[in-house]
């Protein structure tokens with residue numbers, strides 16, 4: 339609050355000074371002009387022209403400082419097969435738009451200074467040039483076409499159908515955490531039905547309708563094998579959420595009533611990433627990027643990537659959800675436990 343008052347006070351002071359200066363120059367101008375009846379340009383004109391140059395350097399200085407200061411918040415090291423393609427596109431777009439931004443601002447801020455009023459200097463009348471019109475229509479058209487086409491190419495590659503051998507993992511967002519489900523021994527995710535959701539069966543698995551649910555397991559972290567394609571089957575239980583795995587360049591909304599999906603291939607294990615980042619505590623994370631309610635900030639799940647062999651060993655050791663909830667199954671009338679894990 340204190341800084342806000344200081345900033346407001348400084349702003350009020352600057353506005354007041356500008357007003358005083360303006361009144362001063364206008365009064366001077368009126369006095370000068372009344373002498374011989376011609377209108378003159380006040381000294382404020384030159385000052386304003388100079389301030390354009392000052393503003394240019396101040397603005398780009400601030401942009402540079404801010405970009406360097408916020409560098410730690412840029413996208414982290416890519417750890418998926420399609421990650422470098424997304425990064426390439428991002429930096430290509432940023433590079434081209436920044437170049438145009440810089441070039442147009444050079445013209446915008448330096449021209450008022452270079453061509454400010456000077457006595458005995460006459461403006462050059464230059465109303466039209468077809469060649470120039472053509473150039474600044476065609477060049478941006480080509481640049482935009484390149485950006486759109488390369489974006490379209492990468493996106494259609496990223497969103498193409500997942501390979502057949504891909505591991506299917508379900509992710510469900512709810513207020514306020516994520517739940518993940520693996521297919522168990524049969525590698526098949528059993529059916530669910532939102533009407534089966536209750537205090538115990540939080541994902542609404544339909545045990546009566548689909549025996550494939552019996553061996554599904556729900557760990558508390560998202561574990562992924564390195565260099566194997568993974569297909570995330572995404573859904574939401576209540577409101578909009580958004581699956582965000584920044585290191586894997588994965589972002590897909592979780593929409594109630596409309597399942598979405600995203601497949602990718604992790605390329606670096608958690609261990610390897612710890613070496614790359616120099617941070618022995620490093621962990622991948624799954625975050626929610628949809629402001630979904632008061633507990634939104636807490637929707638974070640630990641993600642780990644391990645070598646394929648280690649993943650298989652972990653996978654085989656997981657206990658089916660049904661094995662730990664036999665009472666529940668009995669309570670909903672399922673006596674015959676056709677479970678692989680039992």
Ligand SMILES: [Cu+2]
Nearest residue numbers: 579626630637
């Ligand atoms: Cu959320």
